[in-house]
Amino acid sequence: MTPEKDGISTAESLRSTRTYGKIRCHNPTCMERLEPKKGDKTIKCPTCGMEFRLAWVKDGFPRIRGPVWETNRKIAEEELSRKLKQKEGK
Amino acid sequence: MSLDRKIAYIDLSTGDIQTKAIPLEVRRKFLGGRGLDAYLLYNHTTQGCDPIGPDNALMVSGGFLCATCASATSRTHVMAKSPLTGLLGSANMGGFFSPEMAWAGFHHLVIKGKAEHPVYIYIHNGEIEIRDARDLWGLSVTEAQWAIRDKLGDQEVKSMVCGPAGENLVRYANVMTGIKNAGGRTGMGCVMGSKNLKAVAVRGTMDIPIAHPKEALEFNKRFIDQIVSAKVNQTQGTLGTPFIWGATNSWGGIRTRNFQYNQCEYADDIEPERLDEIATETMGPYHMTGCFGCQVHCRAQYKIPDGPYAGRYDEGPEYTSQGAFCGETDTPRATTLLTANHLVDQYGVDNLEIGSLISWAMELYELGIITSKDTDGVDLRFGNDEAVIEMIDRICQRKGWLADALADGGVAASKKIGKDSFSYLIQVKGMSNLHSDERATPALALNIATSSRGSDHLRSRPAIDLYHLPEPVMRRIYSSPVPYDGPLSSEHTEYIGKAWQVFWHENCYMAVDCLGICKYHTTFLGATLPNFEDWAKVIYYNTGLEFTPQEIWGVAERCNNLERLFNLREGLTKDDPEKGDVLNHRYHDEPARRGALDVIGRVIEKDKFIKMRSELYEHKGWNEDGLPTPETLKRLGIDAEPSHLV
Numbered sequence: 001m002t003p004e005k006d007g008i009s010t011a012e013s014l015r016s017t018r019t020y021g022k023i024r025c026h027n028p029t030c031m032e033r034l035e036p037k038k039g040d041k042t043i044k045c046p047t048c049g050m051e052f053r054l055a056w057v058k059d060g061f062p063r064i065r066g067p068v069w070e071t072n073r074k075i076a077e078e079e080l081s082r083k084l085k086q087k088e089g090k
Numbered sequence: 091m092s093l094d095r096k097i098a099y100i101d102l103s104t105g106d107i108q109t110k111a112i113p114l115e116v117r118r119k120f121l122g123g124r125g126l127d128a129y130l131l132y133n134h135t136t137q138g139c140d141p142i143g144p145d146n147a148l149m150v151s152g153g154f155l156c157a158t159c160a161s162a163t164s165r166t167h168v169m170a171k172s173p174l175t176g177l178l179g180s181a182n183m184g185g186f187f188s189p190e191m192a193w194a195g196f197h198h199l200v201i202k203g204k205a206e207h208p209v210y211i212y213i214h215n216g217e218i219e220i221r222d223a224r225d226l227w228g229l230s231v232t233e234a235q236w237a238i239r240d241k242l243g244d245q246e247v248k249s250m251v252c253g254p255a256g257e258n259l260v261r262y263a264n265v266m267t268g269i270k271n272a273g274g275r276t277g278m279g280c281v282m283g284s285k286n287l288k289a290v291a292v293r294g295t296m297d298i299p300i301a302h303p304k305e306a307l308e309f310n311k312r313f314i315d316q317i318v319s320a321k322v323n324q325t326q327g328t329l330g331t332p333f334i335w336g337a338t339n340s341w342g343g344i345r346t347r348n349f350q351y352n353q354c355e356y357a358d359d360i361e362p363e364r365l366d367e368i369a370t371e372t373m374g375p376y377h378m379t380g381c382f383g384c385q386v387h388c389r390a391q392y393k394i395p396d397g398p399y400a401g402r403y404d405e406g407p408e409y410t411s412q413g414a415f416c417g418e419t420d421t422p423r424a425t426t427l428l429t430a431n432h433l434v435d436q437y438g439v440d441n442l443e444i445g446s447l448i449s450w451a452m453e454l455y456e457l458g459i460i461t462s463k464d465t466d467g468v469d470l471r472f473g474n475d476e477a478v479i480e481m482i483d484r485i486c487q488r489k490g491w492l493a494d495a496l497a498d499g500g501v502a503a504s505k506k507i508g509k510d511s512f513s514y515l516i517q518v519k520g521m522s523n524l525h526s527d528e529r530a531t532p533a534l535a536l537n538i539a540t541s542s543r544g545s546d547h548l549r550s551r552p553a554i555d556l557y558h559l560p561e562p563v564m565r566r567i568y569s570s571p572v573p574y575d576g577p578l579s580s581e582h583t584e585y586i587g588k589a590w591q592v593f594w595h596e597n598c599y600m601a602v603d604c605l606g607i608c609k610y611h612t613t614f615l616g617a618t619l620p621n622f623e624d625w626a627k628v629i630y631y632n633t634g635l636e637f638t639p640q641e642i643w644g645v646a647e648r649c650n651n652l653e654r655l656f657n658l659r660e661g662l663t664k665d666d667p668e669k670g671d672v673l674n675h676r677y678h679d680e681p682a683r684r685g686a687l688d689v690i691g692r693v694i695e696k697d698k699f700i701k702m703r704s705e706l707y708e709h710k711g712w713n714e715d716g717l718p719t720p721e722t723l724k725r726l727g728i729d730a731e732p733s734h735l736v
Binding site: 007009010011013014015017019020024026027028029030032037044048049050052057058061063064065066067069073075076079080083084085 | 316320331336337354355613617620623627685687733
C-alpha cells in the first residue's frame with residue numbers, strides 16, 4: 001500500500017490537544033492546571049498548597065523552575081512525619 | 091539510495107576486509123541501525139565469548155534513513171557484548187558520524203579480532219583501510235579527533251574514538267564523536283580499547299538518491315513543523331535536556347545521596363536557567379547547537395566559568411550529568427557539574443555509570459564499609475565536590491585500589507569490597523541506574539527493570555506517563571498501530587495498564603533506533619510527536635520501500651526479541667539480582683522522603699510490580715519465566731536463529 005500523502009497521522013491529529021500558557025502542579029495526584037500571569041515568579045497551587053518558582057521560556061510559555069524550597073520542604077516534612085506515624089500505628 | 095549502502099566485515103587480527111550488499115529481505119526484517127545490529131550480534135558472536143577478547147564483535151551503524159531527507163537521522167549505534175554487564179552492549183549517539191559513513195558507502199560495520207598495536211580504520215568513498223594509530227594512543231577524545239583530521243589533511247573527516255578510559259579498559263568507557271556526542275552505557279569504548287582500535291574515521295561524498303524527492307521534502311515540512319511546534323522541543327531548544335532534570339527534581343524524582351533521598355534540595359545553581367546564564371555569559375546568546383539534520387538544537391556550548399579548568403570549552407551538560415555529578419553525590423554546584431562533564435567527555439567515559447558508582451562509594455564510605463585506607467585518603471563524603479573530580483580522574487586512570495575496582499563496574503567492585511556493599515548498589519543487570527528515582531512511577535520502574543541493556547531510560551520509558559494525559563488521548567496513542575482495548579490510567583502513581591505502555595514504548599524506541607532518528611523526534615518526551623504512521627510515509631518517500639505502520643511495529647518486536655535471545659543466551663534469568671528483570675530492594679523497602687506531597691512515602695509495591703512484569707511478558711509473547719515462546723519466535727520469523735543471512 002502506498003502511503004496516503006495527505007492522511008493525517010494520530011500524532012498529527014493530537015496537536016489540537018496541546019494547551020498553551022498553562023502548567024500542571026507537580027504534585028502527582030493533584031496535577032491541577034495552573035495559569036500564571038505574565039511575569040509571575042512564583043505560583044501556589046490552590047488545590048494542594050504546593051508552591052513553585054516559575055521561569056518563562058518565552059512570553060506566554062511558563063514552566064516550573066523548581067519548588068519554593070522552604071514552603072514545600074515544610075509540607076514534605078509534615079507529610080513524611082504523618083505517614084511514618086500512620087505506619088507505626090498499624 | 092539507502093538500500094545501496096553496504097555492510098563491511100573487518101578483522102583486526104588478520105587485516106581481512108570484506109564488503110557486502112545488505113539483502114532486501116534483511117532490510118524488511120530488521121530495517122537497519124540497532125535492529126540489524128542485534129541480528130548481527132546474535133549471529134557473529136558465540137555464547138560465552140569474552141567481551142574484551144578478539145571474538146567479541148563490535149557493530150557500528152547508521153539507521154536505515156541515515157542522511158536522507160528525513161529529519162534528525164544523525165544517530166550512530168554501536169553494539170557488542172558488554173564488558174560491563176556480560177549481556178547486551180548497546181550505545182546510541184548523535185552528531186555527524188553516521189551520515190558521513192553513509193556518504194562513504196556504508197551503513198553497518200562488523201569489527202572483530204584484535205590488532206597487534208593501536209590502529210584506526212579509515213573509510214572513504216567505498217574504500218576501507220586499517221592504519222597505524224600508535225601516535226594517537228593516549229590522546230584525549232578531542233585531541234584524537236583533531237590529530238586524525240590533521241593526519242588525513244581533511245577537516246571534514248568525522249571520527250568515532252575511544253578516549254583514555256577505553257584504552258585503560260574501564261568497563262563503561264564510551265565511544266565518542268565530536269566533543270560530547272557520547273555512545274554511553276555498557277562500555278562500547280572498552281571494547282574498542284580491547285581491540286587496540288583507537289578510532290573509526292569516515293569521509294564520504296557518495297550521493298544518496300532519494301526515491302521520491304519532491305514528496306520527501308514536502309512531507310518533511312510537515313514532520314519538522316510537528317517537531318518544532320511541540321512545547322517540549324521549544325523548551326529543549328532553549329534550555330537543553332537540563333530542563334528535564336529540573337522538572338523531575340521539582341516533584342521528587344531525582345535520586346540523591348545514592349538512593350537515600352529522592353530530591354536534591356537547594357539545587358538552584360544547576361537549574362537549567364542558571365546553566366543557560368553561564369552559557370550565555372561564556373559563549374554568547376546563540377550558544378545552542380544541534381546534530382545533523384535536526385531542528386531542535388538541544389545542546390548548549392559553554393566554557394567552564396571558574397575553578398582549575400576555567401576557560402575550557404565543552405558542550406552540554408545533559409541532564410544525565412546533572413544527576414550523576416550533582417544529585418547523586420549531593421554536590422549541586424555549576425562549576426562541579428561543568429568540570430565533571432568536561433572530564434568525562436575527554437576521558438570518554440559514561441557519566442551515568444561513573445557518577446553513580448562514585449555516589450555508591452560515598453554511601454559505603456559514610457557507612458564505614460570502605461575507609462580512607464581504601465580511598466587513598468580521598469574524603470569520600472557526600473557533598474565533597476573535590477572528591478567527585480578526583481575520583482573521575484582516578485577511575486579513568488585506574489589509580490588506586492578503590493578506583494581500579496570501580497573501573498570494573500559495580501557488580502565486580504561489590505565482590506572485591508564485600509560486606510553488604512551489593513545491597514547499596516543501585517543497578518539493573520549490572521548497569522547503574524539513571525539518576526532518576528522511580529518509586530513514585532511504577533511504569534518507569536518497570537521500564538528500568540526490564541530494559542534489554544540494563545537499567546535504562548532510553549529503551550522503553552513511557553515518559554509521557556508523567557503528563558497526566560486524559561484517558562481518551564492515551565487511548566489514541568496506545569491503540570495505534572496495533573489495537574489495544576485493555577486498561578489505561580492517567581495516574582502515573584498507578585500500576586494499571588502500565589505494562590502495555592512500556593511494551594508500546596519499547597517498540598517505538600526500537601523502531602526509531604532502527605531508522606536512526608533521534609528520540610526527541612518521537613513519542614518520548616512529547617505526546618504529539620511522530621511515530622509509526624509517520625515513519626511509514628518517511629520510509630516510502632525516502633527509500634521507495636512500502637511498510638505499513640503495523641509492519642514497522644513488527645520489525646521492532648522482532649528486534650527486541652533478538653536482544654532478549656542474546657541476553658538469555660548469555661545467562662539472564664528473570665529474578666537474578668545481577669542479571670535479571672528486578673529492582674534493588676530499596677525500591678520496595680525504603681519510602682521516598684522528599685518531594686511533592688503525594689510522592690512522600692511511596693515505594694514500588696513488590697507484589698504489584700511482579701504482576702505488572704508478568705503482564706509485560708504476556709504482551710511480549712513470553713512465558714512466565716520471561717522466555718519468548720516458540721509461537722512468538724515463529725510469528726516474528728526468528729525461530730531459526732542464528733540464520734546467518736548477513
